[in-house]
Amino acid sequence: MLSDRQSENISAPRKRIRELGIRLGTMEPGLHNAITDVEGVRVGHATIIKGEGQGATRTGLTVILPHAGDIYQENLFASYFNLNGWGEMTGIAPLVTTGKLQTPIFLTGTYNVGIVYDAATEYFLKNHPNLAGSDEIVHPVVAECFDDFLSDTQSRQISEEDVFRALEKAQSGPVEEGVVGGGTGMTSFGFKGGIGTSSRKVGTKYTVGVLVMANTGSREEFRIDGVPVGKEIRGFEYKSGKTKSIILVAATDAPLLPFQLKKIAKRVALGLAQTGAISHTGSGDLIMAFSTANKIPKSRSHPYLKIKCVSDFWITPIYQAAVEATHEAVVNAITTARTIIGRDGNTAYGLPLGQVKDIMRKYLRIRAGNHE
Amino acid sequence: MNKLLKNTKDRKIKKEKYRPGEKNSLTDVKGVKVGQFSLQKDIQDKSGRQAFVRTGLTAVLPYPMDREMRLFLGCSRVNGKDEITGYEVLDDFCYLNSPIVITNSFNVGRVYNAILSYGFSLGRVEIWPPFVIGIDDSYLNDLRMGFLEEQDILKAFHEATETKVEEGSVGIGLGLRAYSWKGGVGTSSRVISFGFGRFTIGALAASNHGHELSLTEEKSASRENQTRSGSLTVILGVDLPLVPYQIRQITSSLVACLPLMGMASSRSDSINCVLFTTANAMSMEEDGPEVFDYQLLDDSLLEEIILAGSEAVREAIFRSLAKATPVGGRLGRMLETIPEKELHNLFQDFKGRVAE
Numbered sequence: 001m002l003s004d005r006q007s008e009n010i011s012a013p014r015k016r017i018r019e020l021g022i023r024l025g026t027m028e029p030g031l032h033n034a035i036t037d038v039e040g041v042r043v044g045h046a047t048i049i050k051g052e053g054q055g056a057t058r059t060g061l062t063v064i065l066p067h068a069g070d071i072y073q074e075n076l077f078a079s080y081f082n083l084n085g086w087g088e089m090t091g092i093a094p095l096v097t098t099g100k101l102q103t104p105i106f107l108t109g110t111y112n113v114g115i116v117y118d119a120a121t122e123y124f125l126k127n128h129p130n131l132a133g134s135d136e137i138v139h140p141v142v143a144e145c146f147d148d149f150l151s152d153t154q155s156r157q158i159s160e161e162d163v164f165r166a167l168e169k170a171q172s173g174p175v176e177e178g179v180v181g182g183g184t185g186m187t188s189f190g191f192k193g194g195i196g197t198s199s200r201k202v203g204t205k206y207t208v209g210v211l212v213m214a215n216t217g218s219r220e221e222f223r224i225d226g227v228p229v230g231k232e233i234r235g236f237e238y239k240s241g242k243t244k245s246i247i248l249v250a251a252t253d254a255p256l257l258p259f260q261l262k263k264i265a266k267r268v269a270l271g272l273a274q275t276g277a278i279s280h281t282g283s284g285d286l287i288m289a290f291s292t293a294n295k296i297p298k299s300r301s302h303p304y305l306k307i308k309c310v311s312d313f314w315i316t317p318i319y320q321a322a323v324e325a326t327h328e329a330v331v332n333a334i335t336t337a338r339t340i341i342g343r344d345g346n347t348a349y350g351l352p353l354g355q356v357k358d359i360m361r362k363y364l365r366i367r368a369g370n371h372e
Numbered sequence: 373m374n375k376l377l378k379n380t381k382d383r384k385i386k387k388e389k390y391r392p393g394e395k396n397s398l399t400d401v402k403g404v405k406v407g408q409f410s411l412q413k414d415i416q417d418k419s420g421r422q423a424f425v426r427t428g429l430t431a432v433l434p435y436p437m438d439r440e441m442r443l444f445l446g447c448s449r450v451n452g453k454d455e456i457t458g459y460e461v462l463d464d465f466c467y468l469n470s471p472i473v474i475t476n477s478f479n480v481g482r483v484y485n486a487i488l489s490y491g492f493s494l495g496r497v498e499i500w501p502p503f504v505i506g507i508d509d510s511y512l513n514d515l516r517m518g519f520l521e522e523q524d525i526l527k528a529f530h531e532a533t534e535t536k537v538e539e540g541s542v543g544i545g546l547g548l549r550a551y552s553w554k555g556g557v558g559t560s561s562r563v564i565s566f567g568f569g570r571f572t573i574g575a576l577a578a579s580n581h582g583h584e585l586s587l588t589e590e591k592s593a594s595r596e597n598q599t600r601s602g603s604l605t606v607i608l609g610v611d612l613p614l615v616p617y618q619i620r621q622i623t624s625s626l627v628a629c630l631p632l633m634g635m636a637s638s639r640s641d642s643i644n645c646v647l648f649t650t651a652n653a654m655s656m657e658e659d660g661p662e663v664f665d666y667q668l669l670d671d672s673l674l675e676e677i678i679l680a681g682s683e684a685v686r687e688a689i690f691r692s693l694a695k696a697t698p699v700g701g702r703l704g705r706m707l708e709t710i711p712e713k714e715l716h717n718l719f720q721d722f723k724g725r726v727a728e
Contacts, residue, residue, distance in 0.1 A: 098617065255663060257615055263464065296668065303566060304667045304670070305667070311654070311663065312467075313656070313660055
């Protein structure tokens with residue numbers, strides 16, 4: 001039985017943290033406050049919601065196309081940081097060795113990885129008959145979180161068509177968040193989790209955008225802007241079992257080399273920490289960072305390519321942007337996620353936004369008279 | 373030897389593809405200087421015990437040290453038992469801001485400090501972090517007594533030259549031991565010709581490894597050989613514009629190449645392989661520009677650099693042994709120059725260019 005308050009919450013409209021009048025950090029977000037504010041980055045979702053009760057499926061796929069062109073033809077510098085390795089992100093060994101991202105990034109449920117990997121390979125082969133020579137092995141980047149609480153994961157209800165659909169629907173502009181794509185069955189900090197995104201402008205030159213698939217953290221850990229929201233919230237308890245993993249992807253148009261992108265990925269971990277996450281032993285907390293500034297053509301006619309690279313001496317504001325955008329992306333993943341009833345009637349509640357506002361007001365994060 | 377082993381041995385890479393540079397030395401890479409200081413003395417310690425000091429340092433100065441400049445640098449290690457200062461910056465920022473010095477483990481602090489003194493005396497604001505590799509030369513050298521003085525260390529920096537590197541039992545090479553024979557310092561270089569230009573990769577090796585692998589039964593039987601772990605340190609410089617991920621690909625491949633090139637090492641050896649590039653250098657005058665322009669070499673050309681580099685590494689190690697003169701030291705120990713036949717056996721009949 002749901003209490004009145006809980007019933008009300010189920011139908012309440014979902015909002016982003018900024019729409020509640022709460023500003024995280026000090027830097028300004030980009031136009032859409034999304035990873036797509038980094039020019040060329042596109043995001044697509046395939047959401048799979050099927051059945052009720054036993055065998056119900058709440059899963060999906062979110063794909064990030066890293067630039068406006070063809071990532072297979074023009075690679076980007078990228079790196080990765082493994083905050084806690086109890087998770088899967090395929091394609092990482094070649095990515096680290098070659099310093100380059102060569103495929104879209106796919107985010108999905110744990111047991112979907114093989115199917116998505118296969119579909120990504122198929123998509124590549126279909127669209128690039130000439131790149132499929134022996135020298136052109138492509139290793140798709142497919143990352144996962146375990147959506148077992150809400151979804152019958154063992155039935156693996158995702159298909160090649162779903163993957164192609166997400167790729168075809170990928171677009172720039174505002175990004176749908178919460179219960180969508182790979183985030184459909186995710187839970188986080190004792191509430192419904194999912195996909196979240198945010199961005200920051202670094203002066204007038206650069207943008208950093210972050211997109212997360214959040215399925216990690218315990219309720220009592222959850223903090224927004226330092227406020228222990230998870231401890232303060234009342235009601236909406238459920239036995240979620242364990243929450244598992246978070247995948248975080250940072251994009252920037254600042255020209256950075258792979259070793260610098262690794263440092264960005266580490267700052268993303270710091271942004272995650274600002275949400276109170278402590279990276280549980282069973283949480284696969286994997287972080288990828290890429291830069292769209294230097295495009296490295298797959299086939300090159302000249303032995304040299306001129307590239308640019310921000311001096312480490314001046315890089316700190318980009319770090320700050322990564323931390324702030326990550327904090328907000330994770331919070332957005334939770335504030336935008338609505339209540340979902342999934343497998344075997346398991347229910348994950350959307351974070352009660354009315355309570356959040358009250359708590360943030362109590363801690364002086366919303367000034368009196370500062371309405372949404 | 374069983375058949376499989378024999379076949380493996382036959383398959384080792386013997387032929388060379390690349391020609392050495394003019395001096396066949398790390399200093400063939402333009403702008404790179406090497407300076408060395410050897411410390412050899414027989415003294416009595418406080419208790420009246422005879423002490424034999426057989427140590428020194430070998431310093432690579434990859435660019436004019438009075439300039440605020442950084443070079444990209446990478447390193448691959450196996451069995452990291454040796455101290456490498458500056459490693460955190462190397463690991464995270466991938467740059468070199470100092471000379472690279474190989475000395476013995478107990479002198480690391482002194483050399484570290486002397487690098488700072490040297491930089492400050494040249495007016496450098498930032499000659500940090502000092503990059504010092506400390507290796508164990510205590511087979512011959514009495515570590516407790518063999519401390520380098522700052523003026524000796526500075527002398528090596530001031531007298532560093534672009535001439536061919538002195539090889540064998542010199543600098544840090546004085547007290548080294550490899551394959552149960554006298555080890556030392558060796559150098560070599562290779563020229564890589566691409567359609568768009570000629571480039572040089574140079575190597576400097578400090579051989580202090582392979583103790584388990586004595587090639588004579590009498591030596592391998594000794595307990596000393598079984599228990600002591602050694603290390604092989606290789607510093608490479610190249611003038612091709614590389615970026616850090618490429619440098620790491622090359623160093624890790626070079627480490628993997630060592631056995632293929634006939635350079636067997638012991639199970640417990642540490643291997644330190646460091647590569648810097650003098651191209652894509654970062655000028656940090658007035659804190660440098662906000663954005664650097666680099667050249668990115670096509671990854672498909674890395675293969676050639678690895679092949680040329682592995683030849684230079686092999687010959688540098690070969691020469692470190694071939695050029696090493698006999699040195700006696702602690703506990704009445706004596707290390708002789710490796711006999712020619714054994715040297716060629718060890719290197720799978722690779723002949724080197726010792727006469728040149």
